[in-house]
Amino acid sequence: YFTDVKDSVKKDGTRVFVDGKLIGYHKDGEKLASSLRELRRSNKIHRHIGISIHIPEQEGATKRLYVNCNAGRVLRTLIVIKDGKSTLTPDLLDKILKKLLSWEDLIRMGVIELIDANEEENCFITFDDKHVKKHTHAEIFPSAILGAGASIIPYPEHNQSPRNTYESAMAKQSLGFSTPMMNTSTYVRQHAMLYPQTAIVTTRAMGLLGLEKRPAGQNCVVAVLPFDGYNIEDAIVLSKSAVERGLGRTLFYRIYESESKQYPGGMRDNFEIPNADDNLRGYKGEKSYRLLEEDGIVASESSVSGGDILIGKTSPPRFMEEYRELESSGPYRRDTSIGVRPSETGVVDTIILTQSSEGGKMFKVRIRDMRLPEIGDKFASRHGQKGVVGLLAKAEDLPYTADGISPDVLINPHAFPSRMTVGMMMESITGKAAAMRGKKVDASAFVGEKVDEVMSVMKDAGFKYSGKEIMYDGRTGKQFPVEVFIGVVYYQKLHHMVADKIHARARGQVQMLTKQPTEGRARGGGLRFGEMERDCIIAYGASMILKDRLLDESDKSDIFVCERCGLVAYHDVKQRRFYCRVCDKKGKVSSVSVAYAFKLLIQEMSCLNIAPRLLIKERV
Template structure:
């Protein structure tokens, strides 16, 4: 999820240490183009944005200018520019048009028929009395349904063909049902939010209300019921969630990586989640919203020890360790071996007990802090006059487990670099079980640390004997106004009892009344 967010990022070139209030604040043209929620806190706020879920950035178009200008002339462009409304192409004056409204209408029709580039935009500016045509790169475009004579061009039969797989997104554009507009052309358009609101004056219709948000924010169930500051925090915590970041994680040597042992797909989720088809991150938990003997004051959480014993929140932490046999001048080089006792800086024999004859630890060895993973000796920095290298002059430079860390050797990789130097990489894993002080969060920006782990016998239970996994403080809800979290709790319970996935898509998900009727 963090990778997808990174690919959708749009950064401003303005310095972050200056105020630049107008550059940081939201602008009406950002609607449907940039996510109004997802932006970092601190000096980068507002300067680093993310594209909305359906928005795209215009790219270079292969345009035959001679043919293009001849098409313009056939539609009423006068290259001499003697009279009429001035026409500009990418900021360059190319002529004038006597009947500007008819000229603009014909150009739009040609674009919709794909006779002109789909990413080309045209606008009749009534204030300055000119026509602006643009095919420049770097413009934020967003798709809209075309409305004609007060009716949407996108009909139910088109949606059925989409569901059956007969239609694709490109077909919608080819069939003149959807077109991309930049902020300039949208100035002269009238967009309806819902189909019921369409009047003869409307020119376009929104595809879905969720296209206001970016990819990450659109995954928050019932996100339209939350406060914006909480949604901002929730979008960040979603990207930090533990899960399965890659299917081939066992073969990779990424630095500081955690893998959740039992990741789950959410019971209440946005339809965007199924569309992305990402690897699951996070877990579904039974939550009780109540106080418990003061141990969940403020943002503290009370966890059920029985749930922790059954595997909730367990993860593996992976860390790679590597050593290289470097070659030096004078035929000197490092050696990956078990260091001999006379070596300078020799540790205790117990520290080398897991090394095999080749100086490398064996897989599945249980390593504690300070114990050696890869045995290695290096030549001295300065040679004596005799230029002799003995055991005593060799320096111990083994790779050890970090202090306050422990783990099991997951895998050992031996290879060579371009220069022929031997490389040994050892990957360790450590089982992490949630304990007091560990942080947990929901996608609504409600975060807290474990304040107490209570034995299962002391956890409150319902009339049917159900005990919660987590006890959450109710005082964290009114002030933060995360109504979407309450709706998700209600929907999650309905989903569990009915055995079905609940649609929690912002703006269009199952309402409270629909959930109650189930």
């Protein structure tokens, strides 16, 4: 390839790739890259083309110029800087404010440039007004370097970076008012906060993301104070009175659906109230169908709980062979009704009758459940300070300030030292000041309002500059010997609620293969007693508990073993005797209690021509 290219150009020049394919060499790759970028800025080539040059650190390695035109590259907008000066001049800014220039005009003029991830490696970007000659681009706004999740954090530059990362993930789990089409939405699972509030300590990105119109949290009065150990290990204490007034109150919606399918032979599913007769299989009992109306669908606004049938439906047999089995008594039908999940309760909110994609009748029933915060529900501030509710305390038992203000949330002081979330302290102070002055505080990254300026409002209102106040114990009326840090912090309720996770079981289903309890809450499974739990019981010497958990209440099984050869024997039912295939009548067979999983292991090893032998002794 490229036999006409000089060896010196191949060695010292730059390889040029277009969409990953080598198209040639150039003796001065940096000049070529610069020329291509100028062509892009002057609209001679497409604005979405990415131009990046790779100059390797190793001596003698070939430089590479990549021109990417392919789809799927994420582009970000930057202001072009030439000779240390921004191309976005005061004159242009004035025209933008007067709406004489649009965003499209700025891109066409080469003031704004679209850069992909590869080209960004060649850029030297500043995020403030201090341009130097080395800079190639400037951020449009300093917090534009942050993603959607991180840009809602107030004063993020004052937090340890992992905390900002945690909040970026948790912000997606917060409950708010997700859509104005809530009443007609057909999402299978949906949450809605009943009294959402806009944050009084906000960022500019929150407005752009629509969190001013559809917020996902509430402003809480938060005191940093222990409370009888109920808020240790990141737990939080909530005011019961605040909860009764609507703090953290959400609605949970779930849609159950069923369609009527057409089968070969002219048979189809029927929506009806199943009747208990000999030709119906899977009948669930009269109590389960008590809420159904004549059409087989539950009545609107009915209170339902686990096991109640919402959509009554019967279906023909699965296979044609099943017809022939019962030809004398006539073909039977299966009960395929849809019921509420075992662990859920609620009220029938909406019933939708529609058509499936195949043209069959389809019913959708939406269940509504009001969720009040309870012990075990997860809350988080916007600084990665997450915690579960440890106690719902009466307002009269909570500490109060000299003005009679009782906090909504109590968090433990140990949440701060190692995590260094100073941004949360700043939010608490500025939140209190924002409440005093009746105006929101802008806490955007790098350019937010200075805390010193905001804190002067508190001083004028008669509050301490530090955000601390004298507080009194609500139970004794005595003053605390120290001042307490108290302010206003925006808290998010997350979708991890204890009502969706709580699970216990005594007896229930077992797996077909291993005869051990099934796994998971949805299948009514058992709780895993793992290796580490086993080791603790062994270390403690509680052998009867070990036997009870891992054998008696799990998968106890009796097998027959030949005492002479140690191989597994069996019971011949016809001859009414125990029989060993190796020893025949010479062996003595005994019954041994083992875990079914162990029996399965022996059988699987036997399949591989490995014969495990069990040495049996008399039980002591």
